[in-house]
Amino acid sequence: MTLDPRTPVIIGVGQVVQHVDALEDARSPVGLMADAVRAAASDAGLGAVPDVDSIRVVRSLSWKYRDPARFVAAELGIDTRETVETTDGGNSPQTLVNTTALAIAAGELDLAVLCGGEAWRTRVRAKQAGVQLWPKVEPDVRPDRVLGKDLDMNHPDEVARGLQMPVQIYPMFETALRAAAGEGVEEHQVKVSELWSRFSEVASRNPYAWVRRHLTPEEIRTPGPRNRMIGFPYPKYMNSNNDVDQSAAVLICSVAKAEALGIRRDRWVFPHAGTDCHEHLFVSHRWNYAETPAVRLGGRRALELAGIGIDDVEIVDLYSCFPSAVQLGAASLGLPLDRQLTRTGGLSFAGGPWNDYVMHSIATVVSELRERPGARGLVWANGGFVTKHAFGVYSTEPPAAGFRHDDPQEAIDALPRRVLARPSDAAGAATVEAYTVMHDRDGDPEQAFAACLLADGRRAWGTARDRGLAAAMCDGEWVGRSVTLDEAGTLDAG
Secondary structure (H helix, E strand, O other): OOOOOOOEEEEEEEEEEOOOOOHHHOOOHHHHHHHHHHHHHHHHOOOOOOOEEEEEEOOOOOOOOOOHHHHHHHHHOOOEEEEEEEOOOOOHHHHHHHHHHHHHHOOOOOEEEEEEEEEHHHHHHHHHHOOOOOOOOOOOOOOOEEEOOOOOOOOHHHHHOOOOOHHHHHHHHHHHHHHHHOOOHHHHHHHHHHHHHHHHHHHHOOOOOOOOOOOOHHHHHOOEOOEOEEEOOEEHHHOOOOOOEEEEEEEEEEHHHHHHHOOOHHHOEEEEEEEEEEOOOOHHHOOOOOOOHHHHHHHHHHHHHHOOOHHHOOEEEOOOOOHHHHHHHHHHHOOOOOOOOOOOOHHHHOOOOHHHHHHHHHHHHHHHHHHOOOOEEEEEEEEOOOOEEEEEEEEOOOOOOOOEEEOOHHHHHOOOOOOEOOHHHOOEEEEEEEEEEEEOOOOOEEEEEEEEEOOOOOEEEEEEOOHHHHHHOOOOOOOOOEEEEOOOOEEEOO
16 A cells, blocks of 8 residues: 555654652653653654654643743754644643644644643642742743634633532532433442442553552542542542643654654554544533533544444543543443443543643553554543543554544534523522532532522522531432522522
């Protein structure tokens, strides 16, 4: 098969995990990124990192570099024609692959570095110690381009209630999934802990995982001093672990450039297809919390563009910040939960470096595909509250029709959405459709959040700061219960 010289191909991947106790020995986020790029160059068989057309960095939260790609280039001692930074979102690494593959196919780029990294653990420890580790950056420094859209994913009514964090919203998806499956609270918790235990087993074998210990289902689902309840029904082990120092990088280029660099053919992995899309942006407007139609449509379209079905995919990595995300993604893609759905171990165990987790997914999938020539890999990246999605299909075999990409947003936007009632209009009877109970640092129930449906089908938010009611909502199934909302949206179970 004669390859189009503009065909995009991944030639090198690198991952870095930093466990250091002395702050003075800790590498900065840019330092970690540079180390990951060096590892990717070595993985490609290159003696050193070459000059590139573009350095594209996933936005970091542990330090604001303004133009991090320029710092990465300086750290590496290389030249780059342009510097790029993404917007926020866990979908960003896969979106970077998709947009970069399109640019290579169009002849706009020949060689690009994609990377991201966080030193959040070090930053937190330095702040606690009153130490400034990294220099402040001049405010007028900016990247040449920003890729992605900064989407507002918090409805004003959600913000007004203090409902705006993943640890509050993903457990509500979990209670909706449990009720939709018709499973009891204990039964479902066992199922989810078994899923997460399988993820931790994968992490235990991953040399780049943050936590390399296989936890039993009982350890994961049982609250305790090291595993306090955070947002019912999730104890700490079921939450994404962002307290990490990690970085990953991908080298992607045209086939012509790979040949010019002398990259061995057994290092090549081809992006076959990709899609980017999003759900209705506000969770207040989602039709229900047990389905993700944008994952279904976006994932199906990526597979169609690659000319395969889900049963043809041998290697899968689903975004895994919380168990509900994995269950939603698997159901929408037609994957059983007893299949291996992570190649890294997921964000709870492999580590959740904010926006950059999926760069680690891609690096791991690329490495595994090389070990299984001809196999197909699927990566799902997620940002927000199962909001922003990016999909990628990969193989060591080149795509017959070149890299293909689509954005099925028009079809998603046409799907039904709920109307959110104002609190003053929602006073009266309502039915709980999803809920969570947030716990304090001592592991005690503190505040309840509930998504409720009114008789006319509108949605309303209910909150309860009464600790007695919050504790009661941790006992038994509350989805489907009749409650009362007052004009301020306070929930009463009486």
